[in-house]
Amino acid sequence: MNKYRVWLLLIVCNLFWAGNYVFGKYVIAEITPLGITFFRWAFAILLLFPIAHFLEKxxxxxxxxxxxxxxxMGILGIIAYNMLLYSALDYTSPTNAAFVSALNPGIMVVSSVLLTKEKISRLQILGIGISLLGVLVLLTQGNITQIFHTAYNRGDLLMVGAVVVWTAYSILGRRLTMIPPITATAVSALFAVIMMAPFVFAQGMDISNLSPLAITGIIYMIIFPSVGSFVFWNISVREIGPGQAGIFLNLIPVFTAVISGILGERITGAQSIGGLFVFAGVYLTTGMLEKRKA
Known part of the structure; x- marks a missing residue:
């Protein structure tokens, strides 16, 4: 496949994931995090299984x-991550949540060092520090000198938890090399839906009163982030590898900020500065600067 087509797939893939943050903010006002996670993945597996069967065989x-x-993987990546993400969006803005999620590459590098004894350069250590500084700017709304006296936004802290959970999920997923990625996603999602079902029915959720916006949001989550992004992502990874594809994940906060701005959310100075620190830190942590020098 032409590399420009792969880049286009990755751009669209991350645009879909960014939309999940924005739509999640609206849907969480009408349905619980458990309900969103359950209904999103209950319908997504109906599409993921046929795609996995015919695409990956x-x-x-x-x-x-x-x-x-x-x-x-179902407990971590489907239930815990999504519950934390949608719970976070009940307290914080989609833009803040997306910027905090940009810590993922850096956390992955640290985890690799601790778990697999992978070597890390001084430049990567500097990148991790800069990324953490950026997140602190976001968490303290720019008032970093009051770090121990600030009442932190609960949503931002929940999003930090979501990043940690996603890291654990990703590490486990990397070890399942014998299972194709879309297949692993479909099966783990099926297990997650089965585990969530008793709790959803116990809550007695009534989806008949959902607004058109909430219904549109859930349909979007099913088709685009759950199915479209995973398919486009895995096609791209096969073509150019996870290292190069991973760089494009940094587009999620950018797209989220742009979409939120179009919808009327005001981007603060603290968000801009914190986001730049996170991006710069991620760029150093992933080793891309060192590769360019080499």
């Missing part, structure tokens, strides 16, 4: 052998 016997790991 998995050996289902191999899938059955690693079902415990897929259950854990």
């Amino acid at each position: 998995p050996e289902w016997k191999s899938v059955r052998k690693v079902w415990p790991s897929l259950v854990i």
Whole structure:
């Protein structure tokens, strides 16, 4: 595939993921985080399984052998991450949530160092520090000197938790090399939906009174972030590898800020400065500057 087509797929993929933050802010006003997560993935698996079957042609016997790991992935990546994300959006802005999520590459590098003894350069250590500084600017709304006296936004702290959970999910997913990624997503989502079902029915959620905006948001989440982004992402990773594809994840906060700005959200100076620090830190942490010098 032409590299420019791959880049286009990655841009669209991250645009869809950015829309999840924005729509999530509206949907959370009418339905609980549990409800959003359940309905989003309950319908998404109806599309993911056929796509996985025809696109990846998995050996289902191999899938059955690693079902415990897929259950854990469902708990972490589908239930815990999405519950934390949508809970965070109940307290903070989509832009702040997206900027905090930009910590993911840096956290992944630190985890690799701790768990696999991977070597890290001084420049990458500097990048991690700059990223953390950027997040502190966001958490303290620019008043970083009052770090121990600030009443932190609960949503921003929940988003930090979501980043940690996603890191654990990603590390586990990397070890399941024998299972194609879309297949692993579909099966882990199925386990997650089964585990969430009793709690959803116990809450007795009534979706008949949802507004057109909320229904549109849920449909968007099902089709675009859950299915479209995963398919485009995995096609791109196969073509150019996870290292180069991962750089494009930094577009999520940018797209989120642009979409939120169009919808009327005011981007503050603290968000702009914090976001720039996060981006600069991620750029150094991923080692891209060192690769360009080499």
